[in-house]
Amino acid sequence: MTTIADLSEDRTVEGVFAVTKKERRRTRAGASYLALELADASGRVEARVWNDVELLDRRFEEGDAVHVLGRVESFGGKLQVQVRAVEPAEDADPASLTPSLRRDAEELDGFFEFLASEISHPGLVAVVGSFVGDSEIRGSLRLLPAAGVDRHHGYAGGLLEHTVGVATLCRETAQLHPRLRFDLLLAAALLHDVGRIRELRSGPSFRQTEEGRLLGHVHLGLRMIEERAGDVEPSVLAELLHAIACHHDRPAARTAEAAVLYHANQLDAQAATRPVGDD
Secondary structure, three states, X not given: OOOHXXXXXXXXXXXXXXXXXXXXXXXXXXXXXXXXXXXXXXXXXXXXXXXXXXXXXXXXXOOOEEEEEEEEEEEOOEEEEEEEEEEEOOOOOHHHOOOXXXXXXXXXXXXXXXXXXOOOOHHHHHHXXXXXXXXXXXXXXXXXXXXXXXXXXXXXXXXXXXXXXXXXXHHHHHHHOOOOOHHHHHHHHHHOOOOHHHHEOOOOOOOEOHHHXXXXXXXXXXXXXXXXXXXXXXXXXXXXXXXXXXXXXXXXXXXXXXXXXXXXHHHHHHHHHOOOOOO
């Protein structure tokens, strides 16, 4: 069986993949075709179904695992699979057929708990602890990407990896600059992307939920925190929510902690995506 990492131009491909995107389109001449994205643990690739479209379209849906036979071509400088045959792969788990964490999940979980344990402010301990102690949330951190499949940390578990990365950067920055309010900054870093849990569906497609499409992860995260923030003083809660609300909006940051969180978020995203050497 072929993996996506093994693909090369002018090669026959036969393997089991998850369908992460499926769209019915038309050529300029008006003929129907299927535009797909296929994924396995080694990566993602675009694919097209040009022939027998009506027949093959009925065999699978977005999110399914499928057995694909086709040929690899180059289009626009990128590899693309021209699908000749496709059948449901009923024995395969689609969620397992997606790129996953670059680091060990158990190790990252341990770092997440360690970072949370560094907070000493009682109110912030309570609100962060309510997330750390929630098994459903902890599971979602390991199953969801940080920002969708087309952006940084766009793989299962990317949300946990990015959260730990941003929180670690903030922790180190606070140690270099003792004027920063350590507990506030670390709590904001650990919770800054928690809204992704309500914004994104589980794999393999990681599509937005309806409320995620309408409200976005920042707004959803603020709501989730407010729901659990009964023991946080109003002034501290306002600072926490402000930092999280601004983590994609540098000009809106009114505190040093909010500005640091913005830059830590950007730094971790850039470090994970920008080319290195021959990439």
